[in-house]
Amino acid sequence: MAADSDPWLPLAAGASRRRATKLNALATTQRLVRATFSGIADLMLPPACPVCRVRLGSAGGLCPDCWQGVRFLERPWCERLGTPLPIDLGPGILSAAAVADPPAFARARSAVSYEGPVPDLVHALKYADRTDLAPMLGAWMARAAHELVGDADLLVPVPLHWGRLASRRFNQAALLAQHVGRLTGLPVATRLLLRTRRTPRQVGLGREDRERNMRGAFMVPEARKAALAGRRPILVDDVLTTGATLEAATRALLAAGAAAVDVLTLARVVAPS
Template sequence: MEAGVASSRSIGQTLRSAWAHAARLVLDIALPTLCVACREPVAGVGVCAECWAKLSFIAQPYCPRLGIPFVYDPGPGLLSMEAIADPPAYQRARAAVRYDDVARTLVHALKYHDRTDLAPAMGRWMARAGEELLGEADVLVPVPLHWRRGWSRRYNQSGALACVIERQSGVPVARDVLRRIRPTQQQVGLSRSQRASNVQGAFKVSPEKAHEIQGRRVVLVDDVLTSGATTDACARALLRARAAQVDVLVFARVVDTHKAPI
């Protein structure tokens, strides 16, 4: 009797699995997954092989402080002009890719078009790029959204990326430690000085959560590093709350190819 019941359950599970597979197959045929960049059909999610090849992954040589790629190897320890002229509050920054057309499309899809399915791949690339930082880190802190923007967007893209990096690296995410205490306008289109003014005083460490970063090495996680105004404002807030050190890990960063190391 028991053998018959077990056999029936096994058959039922097999049929359900077959139906689920068939349903996925029909859905893939009816609604094929499209490359987020070129809109061509692609197996799986994200980008097709051609667009993936167009992503400009950042590798050494790069500025040891800012992670800006060099066009030639200047030798160990030499910094970029930006790092010398205007050193940030954070210690080091690393990015997976340059902020080019394909990277911009990926970021905008994740950020504005609910493409949370892109976060796993983007987060894995970030974890690889930030291996040095993550190996020394105690905690991850995503750059927060203001609650109004978070409510309208329904999720924080930096938080989604931080969760993937947590799974890849084992470094825990400190959630709700850093808060955006006032709304800021979109940084797109603002000058460097306007960006800095826009985020000045916009971030604060929650007093009841401060113990989670005090004396600890923090990796701040965001999607894009442009002028560095947002990450610098966040780093200052974390350091005021007595974080031991703040590094920055982003998916993409803007690179000025006309500047050289000195």
């Protein structure tokens, strides 16, 4: 077989230049096609804010008013739970909740507070097929994950049960994890953690009911435990409310051999000060 016909073999210099020229020409053509169709789409359906539908100059963002309503989470926060603290007491500070009831995960970080336009963004992504929002939301998450990335080996999205995945057609946690992975360089393991049963929706449930609902809902298949042993994954989800889902998923990963588990979510519910 000729060297330039097998992508897994090194190319001769001449063949390499010819291949590079062809790839550059193809990439240029693809960019022109995408730009053309994007322009046509903008004429037919002008870009609009995904929250309030105000017209925008370009797609992929929020209007100024909605942008100002997004509360990005910053220090000071509890080192364990990632919940904002009213005053900065120095590095390593833990909240009363983390001391009284330590979670199974090592650290949790979230990009934004679940308020203002954020619930609408999450709802649009999950239930209105607005997958075009994922790059922006994933970039927010990657920024929030900068403390976790250096210690992590991989990203593990919280899985959906196969029945819910079939009806929704995609897992929003996996989609967000893919974009975080592209920005951080961490691999994404979408088949490492499985959901063993279809749990009732968590909306409207209190903490105890959520914990009972999620108990035993996740597992790592025996054949995949070797890929997890001694490694430190970041568990990825869209929203942290009481933490019951992430707690159950973390315990499954630890039971399967993970050294420690950190948590990353797009948003979290923040109690009023």
